[in-house]
Amino acid sequence: MAETVLNLIWIALGLAIVAVAPRYTMLGASGPGGGFIPFAAGLVVAGCGLALFLRSARQPPSIWPVRGVWMRMGMIVGGLAAITLIMPHLGFILTVMPIMIVLMQAVERQSWWTALLTSTIATFGVYFLFTRLLATALPRGPLGF
Numbered sequence: 748m749a750e751t752v753l754n755l756i757w758i759a760l761g762l763a764i765v766a767v768a769p770r771y772t773m774l775g776a777s778g779p780g781g782g783f784i785p786f787a788a789g790l791v792v793a794g795c796g797l798a799l800f801l802r803s804a805r806q807p808p809s810i811w812p813v814r815g816v817w818m819r820m821g822m823i824v825g826g827l828a829a830i831t832l833i834m835p836h837l838g839f840i841l842t843v844m845p846i847m848i849v850l851m852q853a854v855e856r857q858s859w860w861t862a863l864l865t866s867t868i869a870t871f872g873v874y875f876l877f878t879r880l881l882a883t884a885l886p887r888g889p890l891g892f
Contacts (some may be wrong), residue, residue, distance in 0.1 A: 754800035761793025819854045826850045838888020844870040 772780025834842040851862035
């Protein structure tokens with residue numbers, strides 16, 4: 748029952764985003780406007796919610812996660828909250844890389860070398876994608892990056 752309600756919430760949230768997105772420019776002369784990505788994301792959220800809703804109607808109810816799973820989910824949410832709070836002060840790279848290392852170590856149980864290598868590649872890859880390819884400003888830290 749709870750899973751069905753949650754899936755209906757995803758559908759409603761996605762449709763609400765789709766309904767609000769056209770208030771912003773969808774497509775302009777220079778390409779997609781500010782409402783295009785939220786519109787597309789709303790469609791994806793509503794579509795995934797619908798797929799989960801239809802799948803849950805055909806399957807027996809699932810068992811809620813055990814305590815360890817709740818702890819890992821809480822750590823991920825805490826890590827994202829920490830990134831949100833710390834990034835304006837330390838910048839993107841100095842915030843995301845250490846938090847990603849800790850999360851990979853604690854949540855995914857990766858070795859330190861795997862966590863360090865993966866977080867370094869992912870952090871600099873995302874930094875390059877946003878700053879160079881998409882020409883988007885990311886918060887700069889005290890070291891200038």
